[in-house]
Amino acid sequence: MGGFPILTAMTFLPLIGALLIVLVRAATAGSRAAADDGRQNRAILMASLIISAATFVLSVAAFLSFDATQPGYQLVEQHAWYGPISYKLGIDGLSISLILLTTFLTPICLLASWNSINKRVTEYVVAFLVLETFMIGVFTALDLVLFYIFFEAGLIPMFLIIGIWGGKDRIYASFKFFLYTLIGSLLLLVAAIYMIQAAGSADFEVLEQYAFDPGIQTWLWLAFLASFAVKLPMWPVHTWLPDAHVQAPTAGSVVLAGVLLKMGGYGMLRFSLPMFPDASAYFQPMMFALAVVAIIYTSLVAWRQTDMKKLIAYSSVAHMGFVTLGIFAFNETGIQGAIFQMLSHGLISGALFLIVGVVYDRMHTREIAAYGGLVGRMPIYAGFFMLFTMANVGLPGTSGFVGEILTMVGGFQAATWAAFGAAFGVIFSAVYMLTLYRRTVFGEITNPHLEDIKDMNRIEWACIAPLAALTILFGIAPNLIFAVTSGATGRIIALMAGGQ
Amino acid sequence: MLDTQSIVQAIAPELWLAASGLMMVLVGAIAGERFNSLSYKVGALVMFAAAALSAMHLQGGEAFNGLVKTNTFTNFTKVISFTLAGVAIFLSEGFLRRHDISRYEYPLLMVLASLGMGITLSANNLMTLYMGIETLSLSSYVLAAFHRDSARSSEAGLKYFVLGALASGMLLYGASLVYGFTGTTSFDGLAMAGESVGAMFGMVLMIVGLAFKISASPMHVWTPDVYEGAPTPVVAFFASAPKFASLVVFANVMFTLFGSVMDQWQLIVAIVAGLSMIVGSLGGLTQNNIKRLLAYSSIANVGYALVAVAAGQALGASALLTFSTIYVISSLGLFAGVLAMRRRGGMVESIQELGGLARRQPVFAIAMTVLVLSVAGLPPFGGFFGKYEVLRAGIDADLVPLAIVLVLASVVSLGYYLRLLKVMWFDEPKEAFERVDVTVLGTVIACALVAGVVFMIFIGELGTGGWASYAASGLVP
Numbered sequence: 001m002g003g004f005p006i007l008t009a010m011t012f013l014p015l016i017g018a019l020l021i022v023l024v025r026a027a028t029a030g031s032r033a034a035a036d037d038g039r040q041n042r043a044i045l046m047a048s049l050i051i052s053a054a055t056f057v058l059s060v061a062a063f064l065s066f067d068a069t070q071p072g073y074q075l076v077e078q079h080a081w082y083g084p085i086s087y088k089l090g091i092d093g094l095s096i097s098l099i100l101l102t103t104f105l106t107p108i109c110l111l112a113s114w115n116s117i118n119k120r121v122t123e124y125v126v127a128f129l130v131l132e133t134f135m136i137g138v139f140t141a142l143d144l145v146l147f148y149i150f151f152e153a154g155l156i157p158m159f160l161i162i163g164i165w166g167g168k169d170r171i172y173a174s175f176k177f178f179l180y181t182l183i184g185s186l187l188l189l190v191a192a193i194y195m196i197q198a199a200g201s202a203d204f205e206v207l208e209q210y211a212f213d214p215g216i217q218t219w220l221w222l223a224f225l226a227s228f229a230v231k232l233p234m235w236p237v238h239t240w241l242p243d244a245h246v247q248a249p250t251a252g253s254v255v256l257a258g259v260l261l262k263m264g265g266y267g268m269l270r271f272s273l274p275m276f277p278d279a280s281a282y283f284q285p286m287m288f289a290l291a292v293v294a295i296i297y298t299s300l301v302a303w304r305q306t307d308m309k310k311l312i313a314y315s316s317v318a319h320m321g322f323v324t325l326g327i328f329a330f331n332e333t334g335i336q337g338a339i340f341q342m343l344s345h346g347l348i349s350g351a352l353f354l355i356v357g358v359v360y361d362r363m364h365t366r367e368i369a370a371y372g373g374l375v376g377r378m379p380i381y382a383g384f385f386m387l388f389t390m391a392n393v394g395l396p397g398t399s400g401f402v403g404e405i406l407t408m409v410g411g412f413q414a415a416t417w418a419a420f421g422a423a424f425g426v427i428f429s430a431v432y433m434l435t436l437y438r439r440t441v442f443g444e445i446t447n448p449h450l451e452d453i454k455d456m457n458r459i460e461w462a463c464i465a466p467l468a469a470l471t472i473l474f475g476i477a478p479n480l481i482f483a484v485t486s487g488a489t490g491r492i493i494a495l496m497a498g499g500q
Numbered sequence: 501m502l503d504t505q506s507i508v509q510a511i512a513p514e515l516w517l518a519a520s521g522l523m524m525v526l527v528g529a530i531a532g533e534r535f536n537s538l539s540y541k542v543g544a545l546v547m548f549a550a551a552a553l554s555a556m557h558l559q560g561g562e563a564f565n566g567l568v569k570t571n572t573f574t575n576f577t578k579v580i581s582f583t584l585a586g587v588a589i590f591l592s593e594g595f596l597r598r599h600d601i602s603r604y605e606y607p608l609l610m611v612l613a614s615l616g617m618g619i620t621l622s623a624n625n626l627m628t629l630y631m632g633i634e635t636l637s638l639s640s641y642v643l644a645a646f647h648r649d650s651a652r653s654s655e656a657g658l659k660y661f662v663l664g665a666l667a668s669g670m671l672l673y674g675a676s677l678v679y680g681f682t683g684t685t686s687f688d689g690l691a692m693a694g695e696s697v698g699a700m701f702g703m704v705l706m707i708v709g710l711a712f713k714i715s716a717s718p719m720h721v722w723t724p725d726v727y728e729g730a731p732t733p734v735v736a737f738f739a740s741a742p743k744f745a746s747l748v749v750f751a752n753v754m755f756t757l758f759g760s761v762m763d764q765w766q767l768i769v770a771i772v773a774g775l776s777m778i779v780g781s782l783g784g785l786t787q788n789n790i791k792r793l794l795a796y797s798s799i800a801n802v803g804y805a806l807v808a809v810a811a812g813q814a815l816g817a818s819a820l821l822t823f824s825t826i827y828v829i830s831s832l833g834l835f836a837g838v839l840a841m842r843r844r845g846g847m848v849e850s851i852q853e854l855g856g857l858a859r860r861q862p863v864f865a866i867a868m869t870v871l872v873l874s875v876a877g878l879p880p881f882g883g884f885f886g887k888y889e890v891l892r893a894g895i896d897a898d899l900v901p902l903a904i905v906l907v908l909a910s911v912v913s914l915g916y917y918l919r920l921l922k923v924m925w926f927d928e929p930k931e932a933f934e935r936v937d938v939t940v941l942g943t944v945i946a947c948a949l950v951a952g953v954v955f956m957i958f959i960g961e962l963g964t965g966g967w968a969s970y971a972a973s974g975l976v977p
Contacts, residue, residue, distance in 0.1 A: 026863075080960065081959075081960050082885070082959050082960035082963065082965065083960070083963075083964060083965040120859070123858070145888070148879065149879035149880045149884070150879075150880075152878060152879050153878070153879045153880045155878075156873065156878065159918070159921070160925060163922060163925065163926045164925060164926055170926070171922060171926055174922075174926075175915075175918060175922075178914070178918060179911060179914065179915070179918075182910075182911055182914060183908075183911045186907040186908075186910060186911060187904075187907060189888070189891065189907070190891060190895065190900070190903050190904060190907055193888070193891050193892050193895050193903075194895050194900075196892075197892065197895060197896050
C-alpha cells in the first residue's frame with residue numbers, strides 16, 4: 001500500500017512533538033519569570049500526553065492495516081540513503097506487537113509522572129518523547145544500520161532520564177547503564193559492518209537470505225550476543241539493571257523494564273536466529289545454561305532484596321531468562337511463548353514499578369521494612385498489587401502464566417534439563433513475590449507515618465487499571481496475541497530451517 | 501616559460517593567499533594600529549575567498565615542472581580547511597580584544613599558516629612539501645605564543661617550537677635519505693622507484709615527522725600542553741584547519757609517494773593509530789581542564805582517522821575525508837564553546853565550570869551536547885557516520901583487530917565525554933557565563949547543526965558514494 005507513510009509518521013511523531021514543545025517553551029520563556037511554574041508544567045505534560053496518545057492511535061491504525069495472515073514484512077517504506085544503507089521501515093507480527101506495547105506504555109509513563117516530576121519538566125517530556133521515537137524506530141527499522149542508529153541513540157535520552165531525575169546514586173547508575181550497553185552495541189556495529197560488506201546490502205530481507213559461512217557465523221553471533229545479552233539482560237551481564245532500575249524515576253523504570261529490555265529478545269529473534277542459524281544451533285546448550293542460571297540465581301538474589309525496586313529488577317532478569325529459554329528452543333511453542341512472555345512482562349513489570357511508585361511518592365522510601373499493613377489503609381492498592389503479584393508469579397488466568405508455561409514446554413521439547421531447571425524459577429518467583437506482598441501489604445502497621453497514607457488517586461488508577469485489564473485479558477485469551485505473532489514465528493523457523 | 505593558466509589552475513588559492521598576506525603586511529605597516537580591527541574581517545574574507553577559489557579549481561592541475569600538483573582530493577581539503585580557518589579568524593577577535601592583544605599580525609599569521617597548509621597539500625615534491633610544512637609550523641609557533649604577557653602561552657609556544665623543530669628535522673632527514681637512495685625528490689619519480697632499505701628508513705623517519713604534526717601517538721606529548729597554554733581561539737584553529745590539512749597530507753604522502761610499498765608501512769600506521777586511540781582515550785579520563793581533555797580527544801580521533809589511512813586508498817581515502825571533515829567541524833565548535841566560558845572577565849577552563857549549563861543557557865548546552873556526542877561518534881549524529889566509514893574501511897582491509905581497538909577506545913573515551921554531559925546536565929547550576937559573543941555562539945550552533953544534523957541527513961550525498969568519493973577519486977594510483 002502506497003500513499004500515506006504511516007510507519008514514518010508513527011516513528012517520528014513523538015520527535016516532532018518534542019521539537020514543538022521545545023519551540024513553544026522557548027517562545028514563552030520570556031513572558032514568565034518563574035521557570036518551574038506549576039501550571040505551565042501541567043500544560044507541558046498534557047501536551048506530551050496528547051502527542052504520545054496520538055502516536056498510540058497511529059500505531060493502532062498501522063496495526064489495523066496490517067494483515068496478520070501474511071508472514072513477511074508489511075507497510076514497507078524504502079528510500080535510498082547512503083550507499084548500501086537505505087531508509088527502510090516495515091512491520092511484521094513480532095514488531096507490531098512490540099510497537100503497540102511501546103506506544104501503549106509511553107502515555108502511561110507520562111501520566112505517571114503527573115505529580116512525581118516537578119523539576120525541569122520540559123526536558124523530561126522531551127527526553128521521553130525522543131526516547132519513544134527511538135524505541136519505535138528499533139522495531140520498525142528493516143535496515144541494519146538504521147536499526148543500529150535507533151538502538152544506540154535511545155541510550156542518550158535514557159541516560160538523561162536516569163541521571164537528571166533519578167535517585168541518590170543516579171550518576172553512577174546512568175554511567176553504568178550507558179557504558180555497559182554501549183560496549184555491547186559497538187561490537188554489534190563491527191559485526192554489522194562486516195555483514196554489510198559481505199552481503200553488499202544492509203537490508204534485513206537480503207541478509208536473511210544470505211548464507212554466512214558457519215565459521216564466520218560464530219563470531220558474528222557472539223558479537224550480536226554481546227549487545228543483546230546486555231540489553232535483555234542475561235546473567236552475568238545483568239548487573240547494570242538493578243542499579244538503573246533503582247535509581248531511575250518510576251516512569252523511567254517502567255519504560256526500561258517494559259520496552260528497552262525487550263530489544264534484546266527482539267534482536268535475538270530478528271538477527272541471531274534467522275541470520276545465523278548454524279551458530280544459534282551450536283550455542284543452544286550454552287544459552288539454555290545461561291537462561292537456567294539466570295532464572296534460578298537471580299530469583300534467589302531477588303528473594304534477599306530489601307529494596308522493592310531492586311527485587312522487581314532481579315525478578316525481571318529471571319523472567320527474561322524464560323524469554324531466552326523460549327527463543328533458543330527453536331520451535332513454535334517456545335518462540336511464541338517468548339514473544340508472549342516479553343509482552344506480558346512488559347505489562348506486569350511496568351505495573352509493578354508503578355505500584356512501587358505509588359507508595360514511594362507518598363513515603364519516599366523503597367525499603368520493604370518501612371511498609372507493612374497497607375491493606376487496612378489502601379484496600380484498592382492492595383487489590384491491584386495482589387493481581388500483579390500473582391501475574392508475576394504466573395498464576396493461571398493472568399498473562400504471566402501463558403508466557404512461562406509455553407516457554408517451558410518449548411524448552412522441554414528441546415532439552416528436558418533446561419525446562420526442569422527453569423521450573424524452579426516458577427517456585428522461587430512465588431517465594432519472593434509473596435514474601436514481598438506479605439511484608440508490605442499484610443501485618444500490623446509498624447511505621448507511624450503509614451497511619452494516614454491515602455489510597456490510589458485518580459491518576460494512579462488511570463495508569464494501573466489499563467495494565468490490569470490487559471494482564472487479565474491476555475491471560476484468558478492469549479490467542480489475541482498468537483494470532484498476530486504466528487506469521488512472524490513461522491517465518492523465523494522457516495528461515496532457520498532454510499539455513500541449516 | 502611560465503604557463504600562467506596552468507599555474508592558476510593548479511594553485512590559485514595559494515597565489516591568492518600569498519598576495520593577500522603580503523598586502524596585509526603592507527597595509528599594516530602603513531596604517532599601524534588603525535588596521536587592527538579591520539584586519540579580522542579582511543583576514544576572514546581572504547580565507548573564504550581562498551576556499552571559493554579552491555572550489556572553483558576543484559580539478560586542480562600541475563605546475564612548475566611538477567613541483568606542485570593538485571587534484572580533487574587536495575582541493576576538497578583546501579575548501580574545508582580554508583573555510584574553517586576563516587571561521588577561526590572571526591571567532592578570535594572578541595577574545596584578543598579582551599586580552600589586549602588584538603593586533604593585525606594575528607589574522608595575518610593565520611593567513612600565512614593557511615598558505616603553508618595550501619602548499620603542503622599541493623606538494624608533489626619533497627622540497628615543496630617541506631617548504632609548506634615549515635610555513636605552516638613557523639606561523640603556528642608564533643600563534644601559540646601570541647599572548648606574550650601570559651607565561652602559559654609563551655611556554656606553549658616554546659614547547660611547540662622545540663619539539664616541532666625536532667620533528668621537522670626528522671622529516672627533513674627522512675626526506676634526504678629517501679632522496680639519497682632513490683635520486684629523486686619528485687613524488688611521481690618516488691612512486692615509481694622500487695624498495696630499498698635506505699629509502700624505507702627514510703620513510704619511517706618521514707612518518708615520525710608527519711605524525712608529530714598530526715599529534716599522533718607516540719609523537720603526541722606536545723598536544724595537551726600546547727592546547728592548554730595557547731590562546732583558545734588559536735587552539736580552535738589548530739584543532740580544525742591545520743589538523744585536517746595535515747591528516748590529508750599524511751594520507752597523500754602515504755598513498756601517492758609510498759603507495760607502491762603499502763605492505764611496508766601499513767603495520768607502522770596501524771600501530772601508530774592503535775597507540776593514538778589508546779593514549780587518547782585513556783589519557784583524557786583524568787583531565788580536569790577542558791582544553792587538555794579535548795587535546796586527548798583529538799589524539800584519539802587522529803588515531804581513528806589513521807585507521808582509514810592504514811586501510812589503504814580504496815575505501816580509506818573517502819573514509820578519511822568524511823571522518824575528518826565531521827570531526828574538525830565538531831572540534832572547531834567545541835573550542836568555540838570553550839571560548840564562551842567566561843566569568844568575571846576571565847576565562848575559566850575547568851570542566852566543573854560547565855556545571856548546570858543546561859539550566860542556565862539551554863541552547864548553548866544543547867549545541868555543546870550535540871557536538872560532544874558527535875565527536876564521541878554516537879548515533880544519530882554526524883560523527884557516527886564518520887566512525888562508521890572508518891570502521892568499514894578498516895574491516896574491508898582485514899584490519900579487524902584494529903577495528904576492535906577502535907571500538908574499545910570509543911567506549912573508554914566515552915567515559916570523559918559522558919562526564920562533560922554529566923556536568924552540563926546533572927550538576928547543580930553555577931552562575932551563568934558572561935554574555936557570549938554572537939560570533940562565538942553562532943559558531944557553536946552552526947558547527948553543531950552541520951556536524952550533527954546536516955551530515956546525518958545528507959550523509960549519502962556528502963560521504964562515501966557522494967562528495968567524499970568524488971574527492972578521493974582525484975587520487976589516481
